[in-house]
Amino acid sequence: MSGAAGLRVVVIGGVAAGMSAASQAKRRMPEAEVIVLERGPFISYGACGMPYNLADPTRDMEDLVVLSPEHARTKRGIDVRLRHEVRSIDVAEKTVRVRDLDAGREETLAWDRLVIATGARPVVPPIPGRDLPGVFLLRELTHGVAIDRFVAERSPKKAVLVGGGYIGLEMAEGLRERGLEVHVVEMRDRVAAGFAAEPAAIAEKALARHGVTLSLGTRVESIEPSNGGLRVRTDHGAFDADLVLLSVGIRPNRELAEAAGIALGETGAIAVDDAQRTNVEHVFAAGDCAEARHRVTGKPAYVPLGPTANKQGKIAGANAVGADERFAGIVGTAAFKVFDVELARTGLTLEEAERAGFSAFESGSEHGTRGHGYPGGGRLHTTLVVEHRTGRLLGAQLAGDEGAAARVNVYAAALAAGATVHDIEGYDLAYAPPFAPVYDPILIAATVARKALDGRG
């Protein structure tokens, strides 16, 4: 095809990155033809909201859809095709082979620009019984709908959650709120992967306070039917369950790209530059199927999170129709709550820092969250990861009663600026008794780290 008027942009995947790409392409070039091919029955939903939605039986899981296909078609002029699965990409011919799952037909669709936004899928541990009824994953909205329906219709009494990461912990709260007994099984020696020991311990205490039991250092070996329910066998005993959730991690949906000869990065996700271009001309990738440059290491990383997917998608869509936008990169900022505590992290953990070649140390501190004598509030623990020689901040993890998610963004800004703990100590932060003590926990944490640095320097 020649000429902008006839430009066809095909987007594979219609969730965060895909719909951001499609919307941006159409907005920048209204005359372009923008087609979204989505394998599932939904587009544009806030998957991160599923555990919180589940907690409240009065909320419909489909409320998490931000943009309906009808709205996308009529208001945004995007040709959204649901239940259309792309089977292959031909980068030489500039086509995709796509299957209409309902009609059972396949066709070849030509494109001028292709945006791959195929997302990620849950890792399924290769254990017997993983496909039994009552065993769930949680990634796509269809998963959330299935769990919600199962809870409503079958009134399960006991849940075993395999994996104590973000999803596992959020679901522990969600299912507890729905009245289930919840047991979490985690292979590692603590929950909350990506967090240091102290913040993980704060999450573990919150689970215990809310009646969630926990097996650490425990590996699931099989799931079996048992008395009309399920029995989860581990290397440290067996647990009865009516509902089992497997949430042990996710991996990028890269196979379509890989089969088409599009380069993957070292992380195993699709390699992109900061314009979201793959190694193949006119082919872009964005979101959970792609890498992103980590601003602390300067190297590609795989940290699949919603904001990154939205931003990368927007940039891919813009650049697909001729813009020259650049993605600023990530620092891996994330937050979640589990019952009455908040956890948040940004940058590198000590382990990640050392793996990236930094000589670094961890500095921990704990402080109150409000002004002297102001009622309410609580404690906040901060772990800073700091480069030895320079004092440069490499990462921060926060956990406590309030203010973790809010404060982590200050560290994200500090990481973007390459700030040292000495720089952070000099930040002029707000003090007001309802919100913070006169020395904000951020300043306390920086001072504690700077003193450790001076002591070691």
Add this chain to the structure above:
Amino acid sequence: MSGAAGLRVVVIGGVAAGMSAASQAKRRMPEAEVIVLERGPFISYGACGMPYNLADPTRDMEDLVVLSPEHARTKRGIDVRLRHEVRSIDVAEKTVRVRDLDAGREETLAWDRLVIATGARPVVPPIPGRDLPGVFLLRELTHGVAIDRFVAERSPKKAVLVGGGYIGLEMAEGLRERGLEVHVVEMRDRVAAGFAAEPAAIAEKALARHGVTLSLGTRVESIEPSNGGLRVRTDHGAFDADLVLLSVGIRPNRELAEAAGIALGETGAIAVDDAQRTNVEHVFAAGDCAEARHRVTGKPAYVPLGPTANKQGKIAGANAVGADERFAGIVGTAAFKVFDVELARTGLTLEEAERAGFSAFESGSEHGTRGHGYPGGGRLHTTLVVEHRTGRLLGAQLAGDEGAAARVNVYAAALAAGATVHDIEGYDLAYAPPFAPVYDPILIAATVARKALDGRG
């Protein structure tokens, strides 16, 4: 005196800056003699907590004392002398003339190092009736105690608050909580000095929702006794009151320094360098009596706030005993709440920016504070002040239902780094439905400002 062992540090003023200085000097040099001369009956209190404390009749105002004189003496080895008023400083002789207000005696006290931490005092408008019983100021803990007692013992029904700044608005809430009818009289055309029109309007709506009435553009002319109470006459009518609060600003207590020949800055407060040194050798100043370097303008400014007082005091105390600490400067970050809304600001307002010689514009945006479909939360309005040519952030003001005080610190970090709105747009901020939408209001505000910049650029 010669030799560190005999070094005597005299600190004038025993609240935030003074006690920070004294504590730091004694910690760094335990053999030094550290004397604090405090005119009032209290030291080391969190004055900012007074309006919030007042709201709750079960809380004792004196709970705001962080460190008792006994504790300072016995645990920290500081010679705290309450109700000791310094009458003059002799920098040539290195002495102060001090009056013991209870004993009625004066003496001359020698010092090797002097830290001036005399604080600030409320501006009292020169109107007839300003000294009548029932007319209050709010600055020192004694003021808070007096108001608390008056409310408890006299059960006033109506309050008129003259001045709609931080203190006036916080006190509107505090007195309303204690059951009073509250009317605020403000000379300017909006409340919340230092905020743009939109955040001020959000505060004004909160007042109205909570039954506080408001006269803008109104000047108080006199206060008169009336039917056992008071009558506040203005250029737009008269208002009955049982309690009147005058809170129209503060000014530095600089007279002692001025009379001793210590240089004042252009702002009228005591001039200091970043080591908190005045122009006189061995004489330091810190806190609300002193200037601070504003990091956005690079020039001295007078923005008297608690965190600055604490930090400057600490540095003055350290340097008084031979350290070489430097104050990083301020960006003027402040936050407060009025009923159910939060207001926060950092950096320069548009007016301040223009006065400082910047060519700048204001960019406003409003956004939800939580994830799609997550219950609760609310709206947050952001005003950014941005330099025209460069896109550099010069200031930010936030107002709304939640998250203003938390988010302002991200802008404070951005100001410290000299970030542009384009830089801020690239921040990797936390997304989790309970805490923030996928595009945090900070990112939305930066994008809106960047687009305005591009449009004008």
